[in-house]
Amino acid sequence: MTPPSLRLFRTRAGLPALMAFCLALCSLPAFASSYWLDVLCRIGIATIGAMGLNILTGSTGQISLGNAAFLAVGAYATAALAGRFELPFVVVIPLSGAIAAVTGMLFGIPSLRLRGLYLAMATLAAHFIVIFIAVHWESVTGGVNGLAVPAPSLFGIELDDDRRLFLLILPLAVLLLLFARNLARTRPGRAFIAIRDQDIAAEVIGIDVFRYKLISFAVSSFYVGVAGSLLAYQARLISPENFPITLAIDYLAMIIVGGLGSVLGSVLGATFITVLPEALRVGSGSLSGRYPAMVELFASLKMGVFGLTIILSLAFQPQGMAARWHSSKIWRKVPAS
Amino acid sequence: MELFLQLLLNGLVVGGIYALVALGFVIIYKSSGLLNFAQGEFLMLGAYVCLAILEETRVPFVAAFLLTLVFSVALGLLLERVVLRPLLGQPLISVIMVTLGLSSVLKAVVQALWGSHTRPFPPVFATEPVMLGPLPVSQGYLWSLGCVALLLVLLTLFFRFTRLGLAMRATAFSQQVALSMGIPVRRIFALSWSIAAAVSAAGGMLLGAMRGGVDGSLAFYGLKVIPVVILGGMDSISGAIAGGLIIGVLENFSGGYLDPLVGGGAKDVAPFVALVLILMVKPHGLFGTAHARRV
Numbered sequence: 314m315t316p317p318s319l320r321l322f323r324t325r326a327g328l329p330a331l332m333a334f335c336l337a338l339c340s341l342p343a344f345a346s347s348y349w350l351d352v353l354c355r356i357g358i359a360t361i362g363a364m365g366l367n368i369l370t371g372s373t374g375q376i377s378l379g380n381a382a383f384l385a386v387g388a389y390a391t392a393a394l395a396g397r398f399e400l401p402f403v404v405v406i407p408l409s410g411a412i413a414a415v416t417g418m419l420f421g422i423p424s425l426r427l428r429g430l431y432l433a434m435a436t437l438a439a440h441f442i443v444i445f446i447a448v449h450w451e452s453v454t455g456g457v458n459g460l461a462v463p464a465p466s467l468f469g470i471e472l473d474d475d476r477r478l479f480l481l482i483l484p485l486a487v488l489l490l491l492f493a494r495n496l497a498r499t500r501p502g503r504a505f506i507a508i509r510d511q512d513i514a515a516e517v518i519g520i521d522v523f524r525y526k527l528i529s530f531a532v533s534s535f536y537v538g539v540a541g542s543l544l545a546y547q548a549r550l551i552s553p554e555n556f557p558i559t560l561a562i563d564y565l566a567m568i569i570v571g572g573l574g575s576v577l578g579s580v581l582g583a584t585f586i587t588v589l590p591e592a593l594r595v596g597s598g599s600l601s602g603r604y605p606a607m608v609e610l611f612a613s614l615k616m617g618v619f620g621l622t623i624i625l626s627l628a629f630q631p632q633g634m635a636a637r638w639h640s641s642k643i644w645r646k647v648p649a650s
Numbered sequence: 651m652e653l654f655l656q657l658l659l660n661g662l663v664v665g666g667i668y669a670l671v672a673l674g675f676v677i678i679y680k681s682s683g684l685l686n687f688a689q690g691e692f693l694m695l696g697a698y699v700c701l702a703i704l705e706e707t708r709v710p711f712v713a714a715f716l717l718t719l720v721f722s723v724a725l726g727l728l729l730e731r732v733v734l735r736p737l738l739g740q741p742l743i744s745v746i747m748v749t750l751g752l753s754s755v756l757k758a759v760v761q762a763l764w765g766s767h768t769r770p771f772p773p774v775f776a777t778e779p780v781m782l783g784p785l786p787v788s789q790g791y792l793w794s795l796g797c798v799a800l801l802l803v804l805l806t807l808f809f810r811f812t813r814l815g816l817a818m819r820a821t822a823f824s825q826q827v828a829l830s831m832g833i834p835v836r837r838i839f840a841l842s843w844s845i846a847a848a849v850s851a852a853g854g855m856l857l858g859a860m861r862g863g864v865d866g867s868l869a870f871y872g873l874k875v876i877p878v879v880i881l882g883g884m885d886s887i888s889g890a891i892a893g894g895l896i897i898g899v900l901e902n903f904s905g906g907y908l909d910p911l912v913g914g915g916a917k918d919v920a921p922f923v924a925l926v927l928i929l930m931v932k933p934h935g936l937f938g939t940a941h942a943r944r945v
Contacts, residue, residue, distance in 0.1 A: 441919050
């Protein structure tokens with residue numbers, strides 16, 4: 314019998330609980346305000362991207378600083394495929410993910426041959442090169458002015474607001490999370506973990522380290538590309554400004570705060586890092602009545618709290634929020650994990 | 651020809667600063683295997699602290715420069731003790747992430763204390779240019795090059811001829827061997843952080859003095875260092891110096907010659923294109939050691 318940590322659902326009640334949780338989420342658009350719906354959609358998108366990064370960083374032990382770049386690739390691919398070629402989203406989203414995966418492999422091949430953290434360097438380069446192209450290849454990307462993206466449509470219904478779009482993002486996120494969860498139980502998934510824990514030992518037991526690192530990076534970039542595609546569908550207008558290097562660091566923070574190598578951690582981390590600035594905005598907004606200086610300080614407050622979150626969470630719960638969740642045993646009572 | 655010489659000189663001056671910052675990066679990497687992504691923030695903080703000292707106390711630039719170096723050494727020691735030491739034994743990824751968190755906090759502190767707009771730096775160097783053959787050269791450039799050269803020579807002497815320098819080289823060679831020889835490896839880590847903070851701060855102050863102003867974009871120099879260390883070799887000090895100069899020149903040449911063709915921005919992207927090419931052709935850089943993998 315497989316141990317709980319490897320089963321798709323830790324307890325027998327897991328699947329029904331997940332379904333109930335998703336149903337509850339589905340009903341949210343009926344009464345949430347449009348502001349929180351926007352946040353909810355962004356959480357869903359961030360979850361997909363964070364899950365992708367977690368396959369690479371949490372399971373395989375490689376660091377990527379190119380998440381913003383691959384989000385951009387997915388988003389621009391969507392803008393081109395949906396805008397210029399008028400393809401339906403069922404084709405556009407996976408294709409955008411695939412284009413991001415191929416772009417990722419382009420940068421992964423030279424750096425993943427080497428031991429050590431060369432992927433971090435190569436993906437940092439990827440970021441600046443992709444953004445340079447996005448700014449300068451005006452005929453395709455619209456340059457600094459950006460590019461409009463048509464709304465996705467399903468059976469003639471336009472998913473043109475967050476309310477409807479959420480019903481596309483949610484099932485997609487659940488599907489991709491389940492796939493990632495299952496990946497850990499397959500041969501490639503075990504190879505990833507072997508490489509992370511001891512790459513030389515992995516090589517000795519017959520794992521083609523370069524090949525599996527590359528596969529991991531391709532899968533990861535695919536996820537991030539899908540997130541980018543959804544980002545484009547949600548924003549409806551994309552420009553290079555949407556993809557700063559700090560966005561890439563946000564995604565790294567999500568998996569660190571949430572929990573490396575954990576599906577639940579990706580969800581919790583994505584939620585936390587997405588909600589954090591919103592909570593700060595609400596908090597500082599209510600304070601600004603008494604302290605007008607708050608408004609000016611908001612940008613540095615956001616940045617400082619973000620950095621402190623990373624530092625403190627590494628110091629006090631280095632295994633992330635997911636580990637805390639599991640060790641608290643709440644999941645025995647709420648088995649949706 | 652004049653353009654060529656001008657670009658070459660600009661490249662060498664900026665490259666010297668890159669060399670300083672890259673040196674800090676390499677020292678930390680060599681002693682503890684970490685990639686420090688807060689190197690650019692050390693540089694920015696150094697420039698702001700120096701400016702604050704100049705504005706508050708009106709001491710001469712040299713005094714402010716030295717005071718800032720002292721401050722940076724203290725900051726490096728403090729950060730190592732408070733932020734990094736608790737993470738000893740954690741996976742490398744966590745420790746690298748902490749440097750990203752640190753960079754965010756340092757940026758926030760600078761922005762909260764000094765705002766986000768450009769602040770003018772009091773004139774430090776005489777403004778009239780010196781004629782080097784046919785080429786008018788700003789005095790700040792020459793001073794900066796001189797300072798960088800002096801610092802690099804001093805550091806090289808330190809590594810080669812002092813006991814502490816020897817201890818650092820031993821730690822870089824092998825932590826276990828160093829420990830068993832009685833070298834306080836933890837203190838060496840702390841020392842490497844303070845040297846890294848100090849050399850970056852020196853680079854920041856020279857930049858501030860040359861440009862006549864400081865702003866948040868200074869932090870970007872920390873990312874430019876990545877191509878430099880890849881070119882020079884991650885674990886080579888002479889590589890950091892050579893890499894810095896080459897990347898500085900490359901950047902200015904592509905800015906001068908390619909920008910008109912591609913419509914701007916070539917200067918910023920060229921080092922990163924170079925990074926990818928180097929990884930393809932000579933992944934361990936010019937002077938880095940290619941470790942043989944024994945299985």
